[in-house]
Amino acid sequence: MSALLSVTDAxxxxxxxxxxxxxxxxxxxxxxxxxxxxxxAGKTTLLSAIMGIxxxxxxxxxxxxxxxxxxxxxxxxxxxxxxPEHRELFVTMNVEDNLELxxxxxxxxxxxxxxxxxxxxxxxxxERRKQLAGTLSGGEQxxxxxxxxxxxxxxxxxxxxxxxxxxxxxxxxxxxxVTELRAGGVSVxxxxxxxxxxxxxxxxxxxMELGEFVLSGKASDIAANERVAASYLGFQxxxxxxx
Amino acid sequence: MNTTIMLFLVQDGITNxxxxxxxxLALVLVFAVTRVILIPQGEFVTYGAxxxxxxxxxxxxxxxxxALALGIGAFAFDLFVARKALHGRLILRSFLTNVVLxxxxxxxxxxxxxxxxxxxxxxxxxxxxxxxxxxxxxRVAFQPLAHTSVLVLLIASVGVHLALQGLGLLFFGAEGQRxxxxxSGSFTAGALRFTGxxxxxxxxxxxxxxxxxxxxxxxxxxxxxRATAVNRLGARLAGIRTTLSGQIAFLLAxxxxxxxxxxxxxxxxxYYDSGFxxxxxxxxxxxxxxxxxxxxxxxxxxxxxxxxxxxxFYASNYKEVIxxxxxxxxxxxxxxxxxxxxxxxx
Numbered sequence: 001m002s003a004l005l006s007v008t009d010a011x012x013x014x015x016x017x018x019x020x021x022x023x024x025x026x027x028x029x030x031x032x033x034x035x036x037x038x039x040x041a042g043k044t045t046l047l048s049a050i051m052g053i054x055x056x057x058x059x060x061x062x063x064x065x066x067x068x069x070x071x072x073x074x075x076x077x078x079x080x081x082x083x084p085e086h087r088e089l090f091v092t093m094n095v096e097d098n099l100e101l102x103x104x105x106x107x108x109x110x111x112x113x114x115x116x117x118x119x120x121x122x123x124x125x126x127e128r129r130k131q132l133a134g135t136l137s138g139g140e141q142x143x144x145x146x147x148x149x150x151x152x153x154x155x156x157x158x159x160x161x162x163x164x165x166x167x168x169x170x171x172x173x174x175x176x177x178v179t180e181l182r183a184g185g186v187s188v189x190x191x192x193x194x195x196x197x198x199x200x201x202x203x204x205x206x207x208m209e210l211g212e213f214v215l216s217g218k219a220s221d222i223a224a225n226e227r228v229a230a231s232y233l234g235f236q237x238x239x240x241x242x243x
Numbered sequence: 244m245n246t247t248i249m250l251f252l253v254q255d256g257i258t259n260x261x262x263x264x265x266x267x268l269a270l271v272l273v274f275a276v277t278r279v280i281l282i283p284q285g286e287f288v289t290y291g292a293x294x295x296x297x298x299x300x301x302x303x304x305x306x307x308x309x310a311l312a313l314g315i316g317a318f319a320f321d322l323f324v325a326r327k328a329l330h331g332r333l334i335l336r337s338f339l340t341n342v343v344l345x346x347x348x349x350x351x352x353x354x355x356x357x358x359x360x361x362x363x364x365x366x367x368x369x370x371x372x373x374x375x376x377x378x379x380x381x382r383v384a385f386q387p388l389a390h391t392s393v394l395v396l397l398i399a400s401v402g403v404h405l406a407l408q409g410l411g412l413l414f415f416g417a418e419g420q421r422x423x424x425x426x427s428g429s430f431t432a433g434a435l436r437f438t439g440x441x442x443x444x445x446x447x448x449x450x451x452x453x454x455x456x457x458x459x460x461x462x463x464x465x466x467x468x469r470a471t472a473v474n475r476l477g478a479r480l481a482g483i484r485t486t487l488s489g490q491i492a493f494l495l496a497x498x499x500x501x502x503x504x505x506x507x508x509x510x511x512x513x514y515y516d517s518g519f520x521x522x523x524x525x526x527x528x529x530x531x532x533x534x535x536x537x538x539x540x541x542x543x544x545x546x547x548x549x550x551x552x553x554x555x556f557y558a559s560n561y562k563e564v565i566x567x568x569x570x571x572x573x574x575x576x577x578x579x580x581x582x583x584x585x586x587x588x589x
């Protein structure tokens with residue numbers, strides 16, 4: 001079976017500084033793939049470049065089609081969704097409007113059904129549907145950002161640090177929903193600093209350090225790797241780079 | 244000053260202020276969505292007014308030809324951008340909206356101009372012509388720069404303003420023109436006399452503000468425009484094309500400008516360069532509203548209109564100076580109230 005997303009030999013640079021070097025990855029249908037790594041490793045840059053926010057040298061193919069020269073909006077239309085680290089919500093608009101706009105490209109009747117599904121997935125959003133997005137708590141904003149991306153009916157949802165700054169109970173909830181998405185047929189590419197939680201739910205994993213993948217394989221194997229455990233799962237002092 | 248004069252001045256101020264309000268709202272809208280400070284807003288006013296006046300006097304306005312020329316330019320841009328992957332349907336759509344549409348409008352204008360059309364036809368044609376100019380201008384002058392800094396966009400805006408003003412001189416000549424009243428007749432209420440034209444101004448302004456409020460609050464495209472203004476990246480991630488938002492914003496701004504011109508030209512003689520000063524007063528209101536607040540802009544515009552009316556009574560030579568001086572305390576207060584912001588780097 002061919003991969004849903006396939007990135008080959010990707011390079012991303014900020015001016016002369018290469019933030020991502022020679023990275024290749026694949027995400028299959030109904031898979032959760034995670035990229036773990038320390039802060040500043042280039043994970044967010046890679047995700048943003050796959051989405052078309054930054055230019056990327058190399059090849060990115062989605063559902064068999066080359067994404068080069070396609071705008072962010074075209075990628076969204078193809079079924080690629082991104083929930084960015086800063087969520088990028090429409091803070092002066094209410095929850096319902098944010099969700100409705102997530103389905104901007106979808107038929108109205110379908111969008112209505114999608115909204116009901118999102119409200120079932122995130123009942124808290126239904127309670128807050130008339131509240132302005134900017135007044136929601138961090139966890140609710142994360143749910144809204146995920147809900148907005150899901151309204152566009154993506155085949156692959158890329159999540160950038162969804163657990164950042166959230167209470168453990170909400171993090172657990174969000175990770176539970178990510179696994180539900182996979183069950184519903186949505187593939188997920190998850191970038192996380194919380195490696196432990198990410199590796200627990202992922203099928204495949206990549207470990208990123210200083211712009212490069214230094215390890216990849218089954219998530220369970222990566223989680224069992226001693227060096228990964230030492231660096232990212234908190235079994236050794238933080239920041240150690242032993243890979 | 245007695246109460247009657249004061250009432251006259253307030254009435255006059257509100258009539259002008261209503262037009263500044265519309266222009267100010269258009270400026271805020273365009274800036275919020277595209278980050279363009281729309282200096283050529285004044286030219287939309289002039290073009291609308293003088294196209295209307297030319298048509299009413301049985302002349303073919305040069306703006307109809309300009310719309311076709313800009314449309315061909317816009318089509319050329321679309322072709323250039325799509326050169327590596329030409330999609331027949333997209334090219335056909337671009338050809339129809341950018342070339343066929345202005346060609347049909349030019350033909351209609353040519354046909355109607357020869358027979359001194361009724362006011363309604365003049366208004367409709369003028370609005371369509373200026374709306375097309377606004378739409379194609381965005382495609383030709385601003386869309387290719389959409390990702391540059393506010394300063395670059397401002398420079399482009401000044402360039403477009405100068406070009407349009409020069410073309411205005413070419414199309415309409417140095418002589419001023421007046422157009423027929425949209426609504427004739429008048430009535431008096433106490434000391435005040437209301438003409439059909441001033442009532443038209445109030446009615447259209449209120450209708451437009453309510454219309455915009457409904458458009459932004461209830462329709463998906465209106466919400467998409469607001470979303471683009473609030474968060475461009477967020478909007479793109481939701482699949483909302485910022486170019487589409489830009490086109491809608493420019494379309495609305497040009498229609499508002501043209502409509503304002505059509506409302507003014509029966510009251511005042513307008514010249515090819517009159518729009519600039521009128522647009523600037525809308526700009527003063529927009530700045531008072533911080534280029535973000537619609538209600539504050541509308542209120543500020545009424546205030547600008549009233550200050551202008553009173554200063555033209557007391558010191559008519561200095562009326563523009565007094566109106567533009569309103570900006571200084573506002574900018575001073577804003578600069579003191581707002582924290583220092585780093586210069587934009589993008």
